[in-house]
Amino acid sequence: MPLRVTFLGTSGAIPTTERNPSAIFVAREGDQLLFDAGEGTQRQMMRFGTGxxxxxxxxxxxxxxxxxxxxxxxxxxxxxxxxxxxxxxxPHGTRRQLKSLVNALGNRPSFPVRIDEVGDGDVAHRANEYEVRAFGTDHDARSVGYALVEDDRKGRFDRERAEELGVPVGPKFSKLHEGEPVELEDGTVVEPDQVVGEPRPGRTIVYTGDTRPTTATIDAADDPGLLIHDATFADDRAERAAETAHSTARQAAEIASRTGADRLALMHLSSRYAGYTDDHEEQAREVFDGDAENVFVPDDGDTLDIPYPDADE
Structure with missing residues:
Protein backbone atom coordinates (compact mmCIF):
# COMPACT_ATOMS: atom_id res chain seq x y z
CA MET A 1 0.00 0.00 0.00
CA PRO A 2 1.73 3.22 -1.12
CA LEU A 3 2.30 6.16 1.21
CA ARG A 4 3.53 9.11 -0.83
CA VAL A 5 4.51 12.65 0.13
CA THR A 6 4.52 15.51 -2.38
CA PHE A 7 6.23 18.74 -1.34
CA LEU A 8 4.00 21.47 -2.76
CA GLY A 9 5.64 24.40 -0.96
CA THR A 10 8.99 24.49 0.84
CA SER A 11 9.74 28.20 1.31
CA GLY A 12 9.69 30.25 4.46
CA ALA A 13 7.43 33.25 5.01
CA ILE A 14 8.34 34.87 1.68
CA PRO A 15 7.96 32.85 -1.52
CA THR A 16 10.76 32.80 -4.07
CA THR A 17 10.72 32.18 -7.79
CA GLU A 18 11.55 28.52 -7.07
CA ARG A 19 9.71 27.87 -3.80
CA ASN A 20 6.09 28.31 -2.77
CA PRO A 21 5.02 28.81 0.85
CA SER A 22 4.32 25.77 3.01
CA ALA A 23 2.10 22.91 1.81
CA ILE A 24 2.54 19.14 2.04
CA PHE A 25 0.33 16.65 0.19
CA VAL A 26 0.08 13.07 1.44
CA ALA A 27 -1.60 10.21 -0.41
CA ARG A 28 -2.29 6.90 1.30
CA GLU A 29 -4.23 4.41 -0.79
CA GLY A 30 -7.46 6.31 -1.60
CA ASP A 31 -7.01 8.98 1.08
CA GLN A 32 -5.60 12.38 0.18
CA LEU A 33 -4.52 14.76 2.91
CA LEU A 34 -3.09 18.28 2.89
CA PHE A 35 -0.90 19.79 5.58
CA ASP A 36 -0.94 23.61 5.49
CA ALA A 37 -1.94 25.65 2.46
CA GLY A 38 0.25 28.66 1.79
CA GLU A 39 -0.48 31.15 -0.96
CA GLY A 40 -0.69 29.49 -4.37
CA THR A 41 -1.21 25.96 -3.08
CA GLN A 42 -4.00 25.28 -5.57
CA ARG A 43 -1.67 26.13 -8.45
CA GLN A 44 0.99 23.81 -7.03
CA MET A 45 -1.59 21.03 -6.82
CA MET A 46 -2.38 21.51 -10.50
CA ARG A 47 1.27 21.87 -11.45
CA PHE A 48 2.33 18.66 -9.74
CA GLY A 49 -0.76 16.62 -10.52
CA THR A 50 -2.11 15.86 -7.05
CA GLY A 51 -5.68 16.89 -7.83
CA PRO A 91 -4.93 24.63 16.85
CA HIS A 92 -7.20 25.41 19.78
CA GLY A 93 -8.33 29.02 19.83
CA THR A 94 -8.15 29.60 16.07
CA ARG A 95 -11.63 28.56 14.94
CA ARG A 96 -13.02 32.10 14.62
CA GLN A 97 -10.07 33.35 12.58
CA LEU A 98 -10.11 30.29 10.38
CA LYS A 99 -13.86 30.58 9.81
CA SER A 100 -13.33 34.18 8.68
CA LEU A 101 -10.67 33.01 6.28
CA VAL A 102 -12.92 30.28 4.87
CA ASN A 103 -15.61 32.91 4.24
CA ALA A 104 -13.15 35.59 3.12
CA LEU A 105 -14.74 35.97 -0.32
CA GLY A 106 -18.13 36.79 1.18
CA ASN A 107 -19.77 33.49 0.33
CA ARG A 108 -19.90 30.21 2.17
CA PRO A 109 -18.42 27.27 0.26
CA SER A 110 -20.98 25.28 -1.71
CA PHE A 111 -19.95 22.10 0.11
CA PRO A 112 -19.75 21.32 3.84
CA VAL A 113 -16.62 22.59 5.62
CA ARG A 114 -16.06 21.49 9.21
CA ILE A 115 -13.48 23.17 11.44
CA ASP A 116 -12.06 21.15 14.34
CA GLU A 117 -9.71 22.52 16.98
CA VAL A 118 -6.94 20.24 18.21
CA GLY A 119 -4.18 20.36 20.79
CA ASP A 120 -1.23 18.41 22.08
CA GLY A 121 -2.05 14.69 22.19
CA ASP A 122 -5.36 14.90 20.34
CA VAL A 123 -6.22 12.48 17.55
CA ALA A 124 -7.19 14.92 14.82
CA HIS A 125 -8.34 12.22 12.42
CA ARG A 126 -8.91 8.48 12.80
CA ALA A 127 -9.16 6.49 9.58
CA ASN A 128 -8.91 2.88 8.48
CA GLU A 129 -5.55 1.56 9.73
CA TYR A 130 -4.01 4.93 10.62
CA GLU A 131 -4.55 8.15 12.53
CA VAL A 132 -3.25 11.71 12.46
CA ARG A 133 -2.19 12.98 15.87
CA ALA A 134 -1.54 16.57 16.89
CA PHE A 135 1.40 17.49 19.10
CA GLY A 136 2.50 20.73 20.69
CA THR A 137 5.09 22.95 19.01
CA ASP A 138 6.91 26.10 20.13
CA HIS A 139 6.16 28.98 17.79
CA ASP A 140 5.07 32.59 18.26
CA ALA A 141 1.44 31.70 17.56
CA ARG A 142 -0.98 29.00 18.60
CA SER A 143 0.54 26.03 16.84
CA VAL A 144 0.68 22.26 16.55
CA GLY A 145 2.50 19.68 14.48
CA TYR A 146 1.02 16.47 13.11
CA ALA A 147 2.08 12.83 13.02
CA LEU A 148 0.48 10.37 10.61
CA VAL A 149 0.87 7.01 12.35
CA GLU A 150 -0.22 3.73 10.81
CA ASP A 151 -1.53 0.87 12.93
CA ASP A 152 0.67 -2.14 13.53
CA ARG A 153 0.34 -4.80 10.86
CA LYS A 154 -0.14 -8.52 11.39
CA GLY A 155 2.96 -10.55 12.08
CA ARG A 156 4.39 -12.71 9.34
CA PHE A 157 2.69 -16.07 8.87
CA ASP A 158 5.11 -19.01 9.11
CA ARG A 159 3.68 -21.39 6.53
CA GLU A 160 6.46 -23.93 6.97
CA ARG A 161 5.84 -24.12 10.72
CA ALA A 162 2.08 -24.42 10.21
CA GLU A 163 2.56 -27.37 7.88
CA GLU A 164 4.94 -28.98 10.37
CA LEU A 165 2.18 -28.75 12.98
CA GLY A 166 -0.22 -30.47 10.61
CA VAL A 167 -2.35 -27.51 9.58
CA PRO A 168 -3.78 -28.26 6.11
CA VAL A 169 -3.26 -25.66 3.40
CA GLY A 170 -6.45 -23.65 3.06
CA PRO A 171 -8.89 -21.63 5.20
CA LYS A 172 -7.23 -22.61 8.49
CA PHE A 173 -4.14 -20.64 7.41
CA SER A 174 -6.25 -17.49 7.13
CA LYS A 175 -7.96 -18.08 10.48
CA LEU A 176 -4.62 -18.42 12.22
CA HIS A 177 -3.30 -15.27 10.57
CA GLU A 178 -6.45 -13.44 11.73
CA GLY A 179 -5.74 -14.50 15.30
CA GLU A 180 -8.13 -17.43 15.63
CA PRO A 181 -7.04 -20.87 16.93
CA VAL A 182 -7.85 -23.88 14.74
CA GLU A 183 -8.56 -27.48 15.60
CA LEU A 184 -7.00 -30.30 13.56
CA GLU A 185 -8.69 -33.61 12.69
CA ASP A 186 -6.96 -35.36 15.59
CA GLY A 187 -8.28 -32.78 18.06
CA THR A 188 -5.02 -30.85 18.39
CA VAL A 189 -5.51 -27.10 18.76
CA VAL A 190 -3.00 -24.82 17.07
CA GLU A 191 -2.78 -21.32 18.52
CA PRO A 192 -2.00 -18.25 16.37
CA ASP A 193 1.17 -17.42 18.30
CA GLN A 194 2.62 -20.75 17.22
CA VAL A 195 2.69 -19.72 13.56
CA VAL A 196 2.35 -15.93 13.49
CA GLY A 197 5.21 -13.58 14.37
CA GLU A 198 5.09 -10.38 16.40
CA PRO A 199 3.03 -7.47 15.01
CA ARG A 200 5.00 -5.34 12.57
CA PRO A 201 5.04 -1.53 12.84
CA GLY A 202 3.39 0.60 10.20
CA ARG A 203 4.81 3.77 8.69
CA THR A 204 4.97 7.20 10.29
CA ILE A 205 5.35 10.73 8.93
CA VAL A 206 5.93 13.68 11.29
CA TYR A 207 5.44 17.28 10.17
CA THR A 208 6.35 20.04 12.62
CA GLY A 209 5.29 23.19 10.84
CA ASP A 210 7.10 26.22 12.27
CA THR A 211 8.74 25.62 15.64
CA ARG A 212 11.77 25.92 17.82
CA PRO A 213 13.28 22.49 18.55
CA THR A 214 11.09 20.76 21.13
CA THR A 215 10.87 17.42 22.90
CA ALA A 216 7.20 17.19 21.90
CA THR A 217 8.35 16.34 18.40
CA ILE A 218 10.48 13.52 19.80
CA ASP A 219 7.52 12.22 21.79
CA ALA A 220 5.11 12.43 18.85
CA ALA A 221 6.22 9.14 17.26
CA ASP A 222 8.99 6.58 17.51
CA ASP A 223 11.31 5.96 14.57
CA PRO A 224 9.35 7.86 11.89
CA GLY A 225 10.05 6.99 8.30
CA LEU A 226 10.14 10.71 7.52
CA LEU A 227 10.50 13.79 9.72
CA ILE A 228 9.63 17.05 7.97
CA HIS A 229 11.10 19.71 10.25
CA ASP A 230 11.37 23.49 10.30
CA ALA A 231 14.88 24.47 9.17
CA THR A 232 14.31 28.13 8.37
CA PHE A 233 17.90 29.15 9.03
CA ALA A 234 21.45 27.82 8.83
CA ASP A 235 24.00 28.27 11.62
CA ASP A 236 24.73 31.83 10.53
CA ARG A 237 21.30 32.91 11.77
CA ALA A 238 20.97 30.73 14.89
CA GLU A 239 20.14 33.72 17.10
CA ARG A 240 17.54 34.87 14.61
CA ALA A 241 15.99 31.40 14.66
CA ALA A 242 15.56 31.55 18.43
CA GLU A 243 14.15 35.09 18.30
CA THR A 244 11.55 34.22 15.66
CA ALA A 245 10.60 30.79 17.06
CA HIS A 246 12.15 28.75 14.27
CA SER A 247 14.86 26.09 14.02
CA THR A 248 18.17 25.79 12.24
CA ALA A 249 19.02 22.85 10.02
CA ARG A 250 21.45 21.58 12.67
CA GLN A 251 18.75 21.74 15.35
CA ALA A 252 16.34 19.88 13.08
CA ALA A 253 18.95 17.17 12.62
CA GLU A 254 19.44 16.88 16.37
CA ILE A 255 15.71 16.29 16.79
CA ALA A 256 15.74 13.78 13.92
CA SER A 257 18.54 11.84 15.58
CA ARG A 258 16.65 11.70 18.86
CA THR A 259 13.43 10.50 17.18
CA GLY A 260 15.26 7.74 15.32
CA ALA A 261 13.93 9.05 12.00
CA ASP A 262 14.98 7.28 8.82
CA ARG A 263 14.88 10.47 6.73
CA LEU A 264 14.90 14.19 7.44
CA ALA A 265 13.38 16.78 5.13
CA LEU A 266 14.51 20.34 5.89
CA MET A 267 11.57 22.68 5.32
CA HIS A 268 10.51 26.33 5.41
CA LEU A 269 13.81 27.80 4.20
CA SER A 270 14.19 31.54 4.53
CA SER A 271 14.24 33.41 1.23
CA ARG A 272 17.72 34.71 2.13
CA TYR A 273 18.98 31.25 1.10
CA ALA A 274 17.21 31.28 -2.27
CA GLY A 275 19.03 29.01 -4.68
CA TYR A 276 21.60 27.86 -2.13
CA THR A 277 20.88 25.04 0.32
CA ASP A 278 24.29 23.38 0.65
CA ASP A 279 24.95 24.81 4.11
CA HIS A 280 21.63 23.52 5.43
CA GLU A 281 22.35 20.00 4.22
CA GLU A 282 26.00 19.97 5.28
CA GLN A 283 25.25 21.23 8.79
CA ALA A 284 22.40 18.77 9.24
CA ARG A 285 24.55 15.85 8.06
CA GLU A 286 27.17 16.66 10.67
CA VAL A 287 24.59 15.63 13.25
CA PHE A 288 22.32 13.17 11.45
CA ASP A 289 23.17 10.34 9.04
CA GLY A 290 25.51 11.67 6.38
CA ASP A 291 23.75 9.89 3.51
CA ALA A 292 22.49 12.45 0.99
CA GLU A 293 19.29 10.46 0.52
CA ASN A 294 18.50 10.62 4.24
CA VAL A 295 19.03 14.34 4.85
CA PHE A 296 17.79 16.70 2.17
CA VAL A 297 16.17 19.99 1.30
CA PRO A 298 13.22 19.08 -0.91
CA ASP A 299 12.37 21.15 -3.95
CA ASP A 300 8.78 22.04 -4.75
CA GLY A 301 7.27 19.10 -6.62
CA ASP A 302 9.55 16.46 -5.14
CA THR A 303 7.77 13.23 -4.20
CA LEU A 304 8.85 10.58 -1.73
CA ASP A 305 7.47 7.11 -1.13
CA ILE A 306 7.69 5.99 2.50
CA PRO A 307 8.63 2.29 2.80
CA TYR A 308 7.58 -0.02 5.61
CA PRO A 309 10.19 -0.26 8.39
CA ASP A 310 10.78 -3.94 7.59
CA ALA A 311 10.82 -3.50 3.82
CA ASP A 312 14.37 -4.85 3.54
CA GLU A 313 13.74 -7.96 5.60
Whole structure:
Protein backbone atom coordinates (compact mmCIF):
# COMPACT_ATOMS: atom_id res chain seq x y z
CA MET A 1 0.00 0.00 0.00
CA PRO A 2 1.73 3.22 -1.12
CA LEU A 3 2.30 6.16 1.21
CA ARG A 4 3.53 9.11 -0.83
CA VAL A 5 4.51 12.65 0.13
CA THR A 6 4.52 15.51 -2.38
CA PHE A 7 6.23 18.74 -1.34
CA LEU A 8 4.00 21.47 -2.76
CA GLY A 9 5.64 24.40 -0.96
CA THR A 10 8.99 24.49 0.84
CA SER A 11 9.74 28.20 1.31
CA GLY A 12 9.69 30.25 4.46
CA ALA A 13 7.43 33.25 5.01
CA ILE A 14 8.34 34.87 1.68
CA PRO A 15 7.96 32.85 -1.52
CA THR A 16 10.76 32.80 -4.07
CA THR A 17 10.72 32.18 -7.79
CA GLU A 18 11.55 28.52 -7.07
CA ARG A 19 9.71 27.87 -3.80
CA ASN A 20 6.09 28.31 -2.77
CA PRO A 21 5.02 28.81 0.85
CA SER A 22 4.32 25.77 3.01
CA ALA A 23 2.10 22.91 1.81
CA ILE A 24 2.54 19.14 2.04
CA PHE A 25 0.33 16.65 0.19
CA VAL A 26 0.08 13.07 1.44
CA ALA A 27 -1.60 10.21 -0.41
CA ARG A 28 -2.29 6.90 1.30
CA GLU A 29 -4.23 4.41 -0.79
CA GLY A 30 -7.46 6.31 -1.60
CA ASP A 31 -7.01 8.98 1.08
CA GLN A 32 -5.60 12.38 0.18
CA LEU A 33 -4.52 14.76 2.91
CA LEU A 34 -3.09 18.28 2.89
CA PHE A 35 -0.90 19.79 5.58
CA ASP A 36 -0.94 23.61 5.49
CA ALA A 37 -1.94 25.65 2.46
CA GLY A 38 0.25 28.66 1.79
CA GLU A 39 -0.48 31.15 -0.96
CA GLY A 40 -0.69 29.49 -4.37
CA THR A 41 -1.21 25.96 -3.08
CA GLN A 42 -4.00 25.28 -5.57
CA ARG A 43 -1.67 26.13 -8.45
CA GLN A 44 0.99 23.81 -7.03
CA MET A 45 -1.59 21.03 -6.82
CA MET A 46 -2.38 21.51 -10.50
CA ARG A 47 1.27 21.87 -11.45
CA PHE A 48 2.33 18.66 -9.74
CA GLY A 49 -0.76 16.62 -10.52
CA THR A 50 -2.11 15.86 -7.05
CA GLY A 51 -5.68 16.89 -7.83
CA UNK A 52 -8.05 18.50 -5.33
CA UNK A 53 -9.76 15.46 -3.80
CA UNK A 54 -8.45 16.04 -0.29
CA UNK A 55 -10.75 15.07 2.56
CA UNK A 56 -8.78 16.67 5.41
CA UNK A 57 -6.65 19.80 5.72
CA UNK A 58 -4.35 20.00 8.75
CA UNK A 59 -3.25 23.54 9.64
CA UNK A 60 -0.23 23.98 11.92
CA UNK A 61 -0.87 27.65 12.68
CA UNK A 62 -2.52 30.70 11.17
CA UNK A 63 0.44 32.68 9.84
CA UNK A 64 -0.21 33.78 6.28
CA UNK A 65 2.40 31.60 4.62
CA UNK A 66 0.55 28.55 5.94
CA UNK A 67 -3.09 29.51 5.32
CA UNK A 68 -3.47 32.18 2.63
CA UNK A 69 -4.01 29.49 0.02
CA UNK A 70 -7.21 28.30 1.68
CA UNK A 71 -9.74 30.79 0.16
CA UNK A 72 -8.55 30.21 -3.39
CA UNK A 73 -8.39 26.44 -2.91
CA UNK A 74 -11.97 26.34 -1.60
CA UNK A 75 -13.17 28.50 -4.47
CA UNK A 76 -11.53 26.20 -7.01
CA UNK A 77 -13.13 23.19 -5.33
CA UNK A 78 -16.53 24.91 -5.59
CA UNK A 79 -15.97 25.74 -9.27
CA UNK A 80 -15.30 22.02 -9.79
CA UNK A 81 -18.75 21.24 -8.32
CA UNK A 82 -17.39 19.57 -5.24
CA UNK A 83 -20.04 18.06 -2.98
CA UNK A 84 -17.91 16.03 -0.57
CA UNK A 85 -17.30 17.59 2.85
CA UNK A 86 -13.91 18.92 3.87
CA UNK A 87 -12.60 18.82 7.44
CA UNK A 88 -10.07 21.47 8.50
CA UNK A 89 -8.09 20.83 11.67
CA UNK A 90 -6.32 23.71 13.41
CA PRO A 91 -4.93 24.63 16.85
CA HIS A 92 -7.20 25.41 19.78
CA GLY A 93 -8.33 29.02 19.83
CA THR A 94 -8.15 29.60 16.07
CA ARG A 95 -11.63 28.56 14.94
CA ARG A 96 -13.02 32.10 14.62
CA GLN A 97 -10.07 33.35 12.58
CA LEU A 98 -10.11 30.29 10.38
CA LYS A 99 -13.86 30.58 9.81
CA SER A 100 -13.33 34.18 8.68
CA LEU A 101 -10.67 33.01 6.28
CA VAL A 102 -12.92 30.28 4.87
CA ASN A 103 -15.61 32.91 4.24
CA ALA A 104 -13.15 35.59 3.12
CA LEU A 105 -14.74 35.97 -0.32
CA GLY A 106 -18.13 36.79 1.18
CA ASN A 107 -19.77 33.49 0.33
CA ARG A 108 -19.90 30.21 2.17
CA PRO A 109 -18.42 27.27 0.26
CA SER A 110 -20.98 25.28 -1.71
CA PHE A 111 -19.95 22.10 0.11
CA PRO A 112 -19.75 21.32 3.84
CA VAL A 113 -16.62 22.59 5.62
CA ARG A 114 -16.06 21.49 9.21
CA ILE A 115 -13.48 23.17 11.44
CA ASP A 116 -12.06 21.15 14.34
CA GLU A 117 -9.71 22.52 16.98
CA VAL A 118 -6.94 20.24 18.21
CA GLY A 119 -4.18 20.36 20.79
CA ASP A 120 -1.23 18.41 22.08
CA GLY A 121 -2.05 14.69 22.19
CA ASP A 122 -5.36 14.90 20.34
CA VAL A 123 -6.22 12.48 17.55
CA ALA A 124 -7.19 14.92 14.82
CA HIS A 125 -8.34 12.22 12.42
CA ARG A 126 -8.91 8.48 12.80
CA ALA A 127 -9.16 6.49 9.58
CA ASN A 128 -8.91 2.88 8.48
CA GLU A 129 -5.55 1.56 9.73
CA TYR A 130 -4.01 4.93 10.62
CA GLU A 131 -4.55 8.15 12.53
CA VAL A 132 -3.25 11.71 12.46
CA ARG A 133 -2.19 12.98 15.87
CA ALA A 134 -1.54 16.57 16.89
CA PHE A 135 1.40 17.49 19.10
CA GLY A 136 2.50 20.73 20.69
CA THR A 137 5.09 22.95 19.01
CA ASP A 138 6.91 26.10 20.13
CA HIS A 139 6.16 28.98 17.79
CA ASP A 140 5.07 32.59 18.26
CA ALA A 141 1.44 31.70 17.56
CA ARG A 142 -0.98 29.00 18.60
CA SER A 143 0.54 26.03 16.84
CA VAL A 144 0.68 22.26 16.55
CA GLY A 145 2.50 19.68 14.48
CA TYR A 146 1.02 16.47 13.11
CA ALA A 147 2.08 12.83 13.02
CA LEU A 148 0.48 10.37 10.61
CA VAL A 149 0.87 7.01 12.35
CA GLU A 150 -0.22 3.73 10.81
CA ASP A 151 -1.53 0.87 12.93
CA ASP A 152 0.67 -2.14 13.53
CA ARG A 153 0.34 -4.80 10.86
CA LYS A 154 -0.14 -8.52 11.39
CA GLY A 155 2.96 -10.55 12.08
CA ARG A 156 4.39 -12.71 9.34
CA PHE A 157 2.69 -16.07 8.87
CA ASP A 158 5.11 -19.01 9.11
CA ARG A 159 3.68 -21.39 6.53
CA GLU A 160 6.46 -23.93 6.97
CA ARG A 161 5.84 -24.12 10.72
CA ALA A 162 2.08 -24.42 10.21
CA GLU A 163 2.56 -27.37 7.88
CA GLU A 164 4.94 -28.98 10.37
CA LEU A 165 2.18 -28.75 12.98
CA GLY A 166 -0.22 -30.47 10.61
CA VAL A 167 -2.35 -27.51 9.58
CA PRO A 168 -3.78 -28.26 6.11
CA VAL A 169 -3.26 -25.66 3.40
CA GLY A 170 -6.45 -23.65 3.06
CA PRO A 171 -8.89 -21.63 5.20
CA LYS A 172 -7.23 -22.61 8.49
CA PHE A 173 -4.14 -20.64 7.41
CA SER A 174 -6.25 -17.49 7.13
CA LYS A 175 -7.96 -18.08 10.48
CA LEU A 176 -4.62 -18.42 12.22
CA HIS A 177 -3.30 -15.27 10.57
CA GLU A 178 -6.45 -13.44 11.73
CA GLY A 179 -5.74 -14.50 15.30
CA GLU A 180 -8.13 -17.43 15.63
CA PRO A 181 -7.04 -20.87 16.93
CA VAL A 182 -7.85 -23.88 14.74
CA GLU A 183 -8.56 -27.48 15.60
CA LEU A 184 -7.00 -30.30 13.56
CA GLU A 185 -8.69 -33.61 12.69
CA ASP A 186 -6.96 -35.36 15.59
CA GLY A 187 -8.28 -32.78 18.06
CA THR A 188 -5.02 -30.85 18.39
CA VAL A 189 -5.51 -27.10 18.76
CA VAL A 190 -3.00 -24.82 17.07
CA GLU A 191 -2.78 -21.32 18.52
CA PRO A 192 -2.00 -18.25 16.37
CA ASP A 193 1.17 -17.42 18.30
CA GLN A 194 2.62 -20.75 17.22
CA VAL A 195 2.69 -19.72 13.56
CA VAL A 196 2.35 -15.93 13.49
CA GLY A 197 5.21 -13.58 14.37
CA GLU A 198 5.09 -10.38 16.40
CA PRO A 199 3.03 -7.47 15.01
CA ARG A 200 5.00 -5.34 12.57
CA PRO A 201 5.04 -1.53 12.84
CA GLY A 202 3.39 0.60 10.20
CA ARG A 203 4.81 3.77 8.69
CA THR A 204 4.97 7.20 10.29
CA ILE A 205 5.35 10.73 8.93
CA VAL A 206 5.93 13.68 11.29
CA TYR A 207 5.44 17.28 10.17
CA THR A 208 6.35 20.04 12.62
CA GLY A 209 5.29 23.19 10.84
CA ASP A 210 7.10 26.22 12.27
CA THR A 211 8.74 25.62 15.64
CA ARG A 212 11.77 25.92 17.82
CA PRO A 213 13.28 22.49 18.55
CA THR A 214 11.09 20.76 21.13
CA THR A 215 10.87 17.42 22.90
CA ALA A 216 7.20 17.19 21.90
CA THR A 217 8.35 16.34 18.40
CA ILE A 218 10.48 13.52 19.80
CA ASP A 219 7.52 12.22 21.79
CA ALA A 220 5.11 12.43 18.85
CA ALA A 221 6.22 9.14 17.26
CA ASP A 222 8.99 6.58 17.51
CA ASP A 223 11.31 5.96 14.57
CA PRO A 224 9.35 7.86 11.89
CA GLY A 225 10.05 6.99 8.30
CA LEU A 226 10.14 10.71 7.52
CA LEU A 227 10.50 13.79 9.72
CA ILE A 228 9.63 17.05 7.97
CA HIS A 229 11.10 19.71 10.25
CA ASP A 230 11.37 23.49 10.30
CA ALA A 231 14.88 24.47 9.17
CA THR A 232 14.31 28.13 8.37
CA PHE A 233 17.90 29.15 9.03
CA ALA A 234 21.45 27.82 8.83
CA ASP A 235 24.00 28.27 11.62
CA ASP A 236 24.73 31.83 10.53
CA ARG A 237 21.30 32.91 11.77
CA ALA A 238 20.97 30.73 14.89
CA GLU A 239 20.14 33.72 17.10
CA ARG A 240 17.54 34.87 14.61
CA ALA A 241 15.99 31.40 14.66
CA ALA A 242 15.56 31.55 18.43
CA GLU A 243 14.15 35.09 18.30
CA THR A 244 11.55 34.22 15.66
CA ALA A 245 10.60 30.79 17.06
CA HIS A 246 12.15 28.75 14.27
CA SER A 247 14.86 26.09 14.02
CA THR A 248 18.17 25.79 12.24
CA ALA A 249 19.02 22.85 10.02
CA ARG A 250 21.45 21.58 12.67
CA GLN A 251 18.75 21.74 15.35
CA ALA A 252 16.34 19.88 13.08
CA ALA A 253 18.95 17.17 12.62
CA GLU A 254 19.44 16.88 16.37
CA ILE A 255 15.71 16.29 16.79
CA ALA A 256 15.74 13.78 13.92
CA SER A 257 18.54 11.84 15.58
CA ARG A 258 16.65 11.70 18.86
CA THR A 259 13.43 10.50 17.18
CA GLY A 260 15.26 7.74 15.32
CA ALA A 261 13.93 9.05 12.00
CA ASP A 262 14.98 7.28 8.82
CA ARG A 263 14.88 10.47 6.73
CA LEU A 264 14.90 14.19 7.44
CA ALA A 265 13.38 16.78 5.13
CA LEU A 266 14.51 20.34 5.89
CA MET A 267 11.57 22.68 5.32
CA HIS A 268 10.51 26.33 5.41
CA LEU A 269 13.81 27.80 4.20
CA SER A 270 14.19 31.54 4.53
CA SER A 271 14.24 33.41 1.23
CA ARG A 272 17.72 34.71 2.13
CA TYR A 273 18.98 31.25 1.10
CA ALA A 274 17.21 31.28 -2.27
CA GLY A 275 19.03 29.01 -4.68
CA TYR A 276 21.60 27.86 -2.13
CA THR A 277 20.88 25.04 0.32
CA ASP A 278 24.29 23.38 0.65
CA ASP A 279 24.95 24.81 4.11
CA HIS A 280 21.63 23.52 5.43
CA GLU A 281 22.35 20.00 4.22
CA GLU A 282 26.00 19.97 5.28
CA GLN A 283 25.25 21.23 8.79
CA ALA A 284 22.40 18.77 9.24
CA ARG A 285 24.55 15.85 8.06
CA GLU A 286 27.17 16.66 10.67
CA VAL A 287 24.59 15.63 13.25
CA PHE A 288 22.32 13.17 11.45
CA ASP A 289 23.17 10.34 9.04
CA GLY A 290 25.51 11.67 6.38
CA ASP A 291 23.75 9.89 3.51
CA ALA A 292 22.49 12.45 0.99
CA GLU A 293 19.29 10.46 0.52
CA ASN A 294 18.50 10.62 4.24
CA VAL A 295 19.03 14.34 4.85
CA PHE A 296 17.79 16.70 2.17
CA VAL A 297 16.17 19.99 1.30
CA PRO A 298 13.22 19.08 -0.91
CA ASP A 299 12.37 21.15 -3.95
CA ASP A 300 8.78 22.04 -4.75
CA GLY A 301 7.27 19.10 -6.62
CA ASP A 302 9.55 16.46 -5.14
CA THR A 303 7.77 13.23 -4.20
CA LEU A 304 8.85 10.58 -1.73
CA ASP A 305 7.47 7.11 -1.13
CA ILE A 306 7.69 5.99 2.50
CA PRO A 307 8.63 2.29 2.80
CA TYR A 308 7.58 -0.02 5.61
CA PRO A 309 10.19 -0.26 8.39
CA ASP A 310 10.78 -3.94 7.59
CA ALA A 311 10.82 -3.50 3.82
CA ASP A 312 14.37 -4.85 3.54
CA GLU A 313 13.74 -7.96 5.60
Missing amino acids: FSISHLFVTHLHGDHVLGIPGLLQTMAFNDREEPLAIHA
